[in-house]
């Protein structure tokens with residue numbers, strides 16, 4: 344996920360061996376799948392999360408390629424946070440409507456109220472992780488890469 348200000352700190356270092364800790368599939372969705380992205384688990388099986396550029400392109404038609412790329416990154420980050428931290432989709436909290444992990448709830452809320460909050464936050468790259476989500480993510484990084 345890109346951000347307006349880049350931090351000079353590495354949150355999660357790449358392994359020297361070149362292996363990766365997690366994968367993200369960036370693939371077009373099948374016609375029956377209208378999701379922007381997806382992450383599935385079944386019992387102990389954890390799927391590789393996916394983000395669907397074709398569905399994002401379709402929903403955000405008219406936006407610049409840079410904006411579309413940002414949104415693909417935002418959705419990818421959402422799915423990867425599911426995969427890495429085990430945090431699920433959480434209910435919208437009006438005190439933090441930009442929480443990346445409550446975006447599904449925000450979209451439902453928009454549909455109910457005929458508002459465009461999620462769309463605007465996607466386009467303006469304003470979703471973010473809560474302090475609690477960030478700390479869980481960092482904790483997982485430290486488990487893998489801590490000294």
Ligand SMILES: [Zn+2]
Nearest residue numbers: 425431432447
């Ligand atoms: Zn989700």
